[in-house]
Amino acid sequence: MSKKPMEVDRYEIRFSGSGGQGIVTAAIILAEAIASEGKYAVCQTQNYGPEARGGASKADIVVSQDVVDYPKPIKLDLLLAMNQASCDAYVCDLKPRGLLIVDATLVSQIPIQRVIALPFSQIARDVSGKDLAANMVALGAVGCVTDIVSLESLEKALLARIPTGTEEMNEKAFSAGVEAAGKIDLRALPAAIGEDDDEV
Amino acid sequence: MSKKPMEVDRYEIRFSGSGGQGIVTAAIILAEAIASEGKYAVCQTQNYGPEARGGASKADIVVSQDVVDYPKPIKLDLLLAMNQASCDAYVCDLKPRGLLIVDATLVSQIPIQRVIALPFSQIARDVSGKDLAANMVALGAVGCVTDIVSLESLEKALLARIPTGTEEMNEKAFSAGVEAAGKIDLRALPAAIGEDDDEV
Numbered sequence: 001m002s003k004k005p006m007e008v009d010r011y012e013i014r015f016s017g018s019g020g021q022g023i024v025t026a027a028i029i030l031a032e033a034i035a036s037e038g039k040y041a042v043c044q045t046q047n048y049g050p051e052a053r054g055g056a057s058k059a060d061i062v063v064s065q066d067v068v069d070y071p072k073p074i075k076l077d078l079l080l081a082m083n084q085a086s087c088d089a090y091v092c093d094l095k096p097r098g099l100l101i102v103d104a105t106l107v108s109q110i111p112i113q114r115v116i117a118l119p120f121s122q123i124a125r126d127v128s129g130k131d132l133a134a135n136m137v138a139l140g141a142v143g144c145v146t147d148i149v150s151l152e153s154l155e156k157a158l159l160a161r162i163p164t165g166t167e168e169m170n171e172k173a174f175s176a177g178v179e180a181a182g183k184i185d186l187r188a189l190p191a192a193i194g195e196d197d198d199e200v
Numbered sequence: 201m202s203k204k205p206m207e208v209d210r211y212e213i214r215f216s217g218s219g220g221q222g223i224v225t226a227a228i229i230l231a232e233a234i235a236s237e238g239k240y241a242v243c244q245t246q247n248y249g250p251e252a253r254g255g256a257s258k259a260d261i262v263v264s265q266d267v268v269d270y271p272k273p274i275k276l277d278l279l280l281a282m283n284q285a286s287c288d289a290y291v292c293d294l295k296p297r298g299l300l301i302v303d304a305t306l307v308s309q310i311p312i313q314r315v316i317a318l319p320f321s322q323i324a325r326d327v328s329g330k331d332l333a334a335n336m337v338a339l340g341a342v343g344c345v346t347d348i349v350s351l352e353s354l355e356k357a358l359l360a361r362i363p364t365g366t367e368e369m370n371e372k373a374f375s376a377g378v379e380a381a382g383k384i385d386l387r388a389l390p391a392a393i394g395e396d397d398d399e400v
Contacts, residue, residue, distance in 0.1 A: 024228060028224060028246070031246060031248060032248070034248075035248030035249055038249075040249065041247070041248065041249030042246075042247070042248040042249055043245060043246070043247050043248075044245065044246045044247075044248075045243060045244065045245045045246075045271060046228070046231060046242075046243070046244040046245075047241070047242070047243050047244075047268065047271075048231060048232070048234075048235030048241065048242040048243075048244075049235055049238075049240065049241030049242055049267070049268075067249070068247065068249075071245060071247075071271050071272060072271060163363030163364075163365075163366070164363075165363075165365070166363070
């Protein structure tokens with residue numbers, strides 16, 4: 001998979017799932033990785049309270065060429081949904097050419113075809129014996145399919161943020177996510193949500 | 201110290217310091233604690249890039265009766281400054297009746313008198329042998345002096361967020377911060393920045 005540096009004015013990402021899945025941690029690592037490259041301004045936000053829909057937890061990242069003047073996402077370029085509730089709640093916030101990434105272990109009803117569905121929780125179990133690191137598997141997959149940040153920066157940010165003693169487990173999980181997503185041909189996906197013109 | 205529940209429309213908090221001081225972690229714990237009480241909507245934000253001033257790292261929390269429509273702080277009610285650079289950079293963002301809290305181990309030049317200065321890093325060293333938990337000492341002090349959240353909620357949020365195996369160290373640090381701040385008579389501070397009408 002090619003990783004050409006991306007040129008964007010504004011790029012909006014949402015990580016979502018249930019509490020305890022490490023959504024916020026994964027979002028902070030991604031935000032810090034993007035910021036570390038010094039190319040973009042990054043605004044990373046958690047909202048708690050009336051804004052959360054149906055028990056879905058979320059963490060947003062807005063990436064911008066300049067100061068992020070409006071820090072809330074308007075329409076998402078990338079949505080990671082780590083459970084069914086968050087997939088249902090936020091899929092409508094995607095741009096037509098936005099990309100949905102789901103944990104196929106926990107999301108069985110996928111509402112659109114422009115999606116990357118990988119069993120993040122199952123992969124985490126396979127590499128570490130527990131689901132805990134599913135967020136890092138997902139982060140690896142996100143890093144693999146988006147050109148907004150390099151995998152090197154992402155791995156460095158991961159190591160700086162995770163608890164001492166968990167490096168090996170989290171790195172393994174991250175690498176497994178990169179590997180799983182690397183096998184997917186993004187060009188085979190429909191170009192836009194609702195379209196069915198995949199090039200297979 | 202009395203902990204009457206506070207009634208506010210909007211309350212703005214900034215935690216600031218240098219990278220590696222655990223500013224973001226402390227802010228997330230505070231945000232999650234406030235949100236857990238179900239009384240307020242909470243928006244917690246990190247900005248990276250051109251917005252950061254002079255190497256100072258910051259994490260913001262906006263607390264509101266309703267959905268947080270504008271997630272950036274306008275004027276701070278509470279500023280925690282864990283180093284000199286962040287104190288210098290952000291003190292001007294305080295409201296006249298806002299409160300500055302500084303790590304007196306690292307901030308020697310305190311620009312205003314409406315301040316709580318406690319040696320968070322030194323206290324962390326005393327209770328745990330290292331500076332690492334200074335953020336939790338500071339969090340305890342913040343919890344003690346603000347009525348926006350109960351200490352019980354804060355401690356619960358802390359335990360849910362910190363790495364397994366570090367509970368004892370972080371709880372000790374947190375309690376030491378509560379204790380140190382508990383000895384301070386807030387009524388003895390000038391009522392507003394620039395005023396010198398303290399009631400001593």
